Amino acid sequence: MQAADVWGQRWAMNTLPMARTYMEVACRKKSLVCLAADRSTMAGLNDLIDQVGPYVAALKTHVDLVDDWTAESWHAFCAKAQAADLLIFEDRKFADIGGISRKQMAGVYDIRSWSDLVTAHLISGPDIVDGLQAGWGDVGRQGGVLLLAQMSSRGNLLDSEYTAQVVAKGKAHDGVFGFIGNGSRPQELTRLRSAVGDGKMIWTPGVNLAVGDGEMGQRYGHPKEAVLAGSDCIIVGSGIHKADDPAAQAKAYADASWQGLSLR
Ligand code: 5BU
Numbered sequence: 001m002q003a004a005d006v007w008g009q010r011w012a013m014n015t016l017p018m019a020r021t022y023m024e025v026a027c028r029k030k031s032l033v034c035l036a037a038d039r040s041t042m043a044g045l046n047d048l049i050d051q052v053g054p055y056v057a058a059l060k061t062h063v064d065l066v067d068d069w070t071a072e073s074w075h076a077f078c079a080k081a082q083a084a085d086l087l088i089f090e091d092r093k094f095a096d097i098g099g100i101s102r103k104q105m106a107g108v109y110d111i112r113s114w115s116d117l118v119t120a121h122l123i124s125g126p127d128i129v130d131g132l133q134a135g136w137g138d139v140g141r142q143g144g145v146l147l148l149a150q151m152s153s154r155g156n157l158l159d160s161e162y163t164a165q166v167v168a169k170g171k172a173h174d175g176v177f178g179f180i181g182n183g184s185r186p187q188e189l190t191r192l193r194s195a196v197g198d199g200k201m202i203w204t205p206g207v208n209l210a211v212g213d214g215e216m217g218q219r220y221g222h223p224k225e226a227v228l229a230g231s232d233c234i235i236v237g238s239g240i241h242k243a244d245d246p247a248a249q250a251k252a253y254a255d256a257s258w259q260g261l262s263l264r
Contacts, residue, residue: 003027006261010232013198018087018116018144018177022201022233025085026057031254032227032261034058034089034203036237040066042073046080048241053084055250058117060089060235063109071110078114089117093148097124098131105135112136112143117177119146122166126173133175144177149192152182152206154217160191167195176200178232183207184219186229193230205235209252214238223253227260 003024004011011023026032035056039045045066049059059081063074081088090111094101101120105112112135120128129145136143149166151158158166170176178201181192189204196202208220223234236253243249 001027009198014200016144016174016177018142019201022057022087025087026233026261028085029055029057029254030258031055031057031250032231032233032257033223033240033250033253034060034233034235035086035240035250036060036091036205036235037241038062038065038237039241042066042068042070042077044241045077048246049077049080049084049086051247052240052250053081053086055247055254056086056240058087058089058233060091060237062091063111071108074109074114087116088114089119089146090115091119093119093121094128094132095121095123096128098127098129098134101128101131102135102138105132106138112139112141115143117144117146119148119180121148122169126169129170129173129175145175146177146201146203147179149179149196149202150182150188151180152184152204152219154213154219163192164195167192171196171200178202180205181231182219183223183226183231183234184221186221186225189226189229189231196230201232202230203233203235204231205237207231207234207236207253208239209249209256210239223256224260224263227257228264 007023033056147170149163181202181204183204184206240250
């Protein structure tokens with residue numbers, strides 16, 4: 001089936017090339033899973049891609065939590081992810097003023113050179129999106145920003161009024177790929193989807209087949225419920241990378257997410 005048929009209005013209304021690339025990858029893999037690759041060694045990260053690459057549509061990184069990081073090993077890791085047909089998404093949660101965010105795209109990690117997507121808070125105002133876009137522009141690349149409209153963690157300060165403002169400002173900006181929503185609370189997600197409409201992506205952390213409370217205030221909802229409530233991509237970390245059989249678990253998450261999409 002063509003991506004346009006599978007995704008319906010989401011495809012029709014979402015003209016950003018990066019969003020369409022994601023929707024096509026998801027169809028090729030029958031998976032709406034973004035792997036949160038939160039392992040601390042390069043060997044662990046490389047193993048993970050080797051095992052689960054076929055079952056996930058995107059890769060989410062925290063480049064600054066790797067103990068043995070080097071520019072060369074990271075470059076090779078990104079090449080492996082690209083070969084596995086994965087969008088690379090650095091969950092940097094930028095939050096500074098536009099000009100500094102632009103500079104932070106460079107620096108030691110040079111996020112602008114290998115990321116397709118990054119996260120940002122809108123707490124400092126909308127110029128952060130222009131700053132991040134300028135960062136990619138500085139190296140002749142294109143990317144998309146996912147704005148944090150909600151979070152999955154207990155007691156976070158992103159209340160409904162804040163969410164509404166993030167959505168209103170982000171919807172109008174071409175540099176915004178979409179929004180982060182709370183995957184652990186389908187009702188909140190349904191409200192977020194109705195505010196966002198079909199023109200932008202919603203990606204959701206806080207998803208696990210074992211629904212309930214996680215470590216240190218994390219909360220989890222079920223993958224299928226999140227997709228039914230309007231998530232376009234479930235972000236799954238420990239549910240996959242801490243599993244005894246990461247490949248089998250990644251497939252289970254992929255199947256649950258794909259089933260959710262087919263019922264929507
Ligand atoms: P977990 O192991 O599935 O709980 O990992 C979740 C990942 O998603 C982890 O990398 C977090 O940094 C990320 N995350 C989150 O959990 N909640 C949020 O609201 C945001 C990101 Br934004």
